[in-house]
Amino acid sequence: MLYKTPAYKLLSTLLVACVMSSGSHAAEVLVAVAANFAAPMQKIAPLFEKDTGHKVILSFGATGSFYAQIKNGGPFQILLSADDETPLKLEKEGLGIVGSRFTYATGKLVLWSKQSGKVDDAGQILKAGSFQRLAMANPKLSPYGMAAHETLTKLDLLQTVQPKIVQGDNIAQTYQFVFTENAQLGFVALSQVFADGKIAQGSAWVVPSHLHSPLQQDALLLNPGKNKPAAEALMNYLKSDKAKNIIRAFGYEI
Structure with missing residues (x-):
């Protein structure tokens, strides 16, 4: 291969x-x-x-x-x-x-941080704003980026967090922003942080499916x-x- x-x-x-x-x-x-x-x-x-x-x-x-x-x-x-x-x-x-x-x-969308305890299991950190940068993929290129955009819109938080958003060309680059902690948290694919039936590292909120398109x-x-x-x-x-x-x-x- x-x-x-x-x-x-x-x-x-x-x-x-x-x-x-x-x-x-x-x-x-x-x-x-x-x-x-x-x-x-x-x-x-x-x-x-x-x-x-x-x-x-x-x-x-x-x-x-x-x-x-x-x-x-x-x-x-x-x-x-x-x-x-x-x-x-x-x-x-x-x-x-x-x-x-x-x-x-x-697939499933998750809000993920490499830091343990950073992201709560209800995603309230987005409202609290206790982060400097939020990573997400380009919604024009990535369906996961569009799902993140829809989630923030439905939560009425898009305008609030907009100044903190850093955008990846795709979900792999977005994951790297969070993994290297250039962003404290970000919207990534569950598959990128999931192993052995659980989140492999850090903390995450699995975004409810009703907040974005399937x-x-x-x-x-x-x-x-x-x-x-x-x-x-x-x-x-x-x-x-x-x-x-x-x-x-x-x-x-x-």
Whole structure:
């Protein structure tokens, strides 16, 4: 398995793909993976390779950025989106295979701090304002960023906290802001901070789902993946119990 991060480094990704193609007869699949799904996919990919003999090349980034790349002729064969709207849009625009789209996971948004006890279990810290910086992903590019924006709006706190917001290009960069404590807290994906059935480090508030649009994440077989054995095999593999068990282990619902 090869993977490049961030995903917008398309040139380096394509170079890697060329090297792999020249050195191997195995079928390969180039996958655009929403940043929140990086950790599960890094566990699923080697199992897929072992079970099928195919090779996987992963690129991670913001769903909005992937959409632009695919529209401009990006060679991805599969999109694992952070929402359900982008795959549907690509399908309607003739850039994806009709009937291939399915929901592979439903994500959860959390307000997280690396500091233990910093975030209470009701998110009251947002109202208290006892923080200097609040990280969130760009809502124009990231569905998780849009979910954070909707949450703050419904809580009537967006204008209050606006001066403290630092924005990441995607949810991975947003997580790094909080992990390095350049921001005292931030809205990230539960999968980024969840392990062994609990928050792995720090403190968090799992945002109630009624505060934002559902984070239903859909997969789509893109046109370059049509009739490609590795791409079709991976789409099926994501529906397997083996893949679903890994997805659930990171806090997603299926």
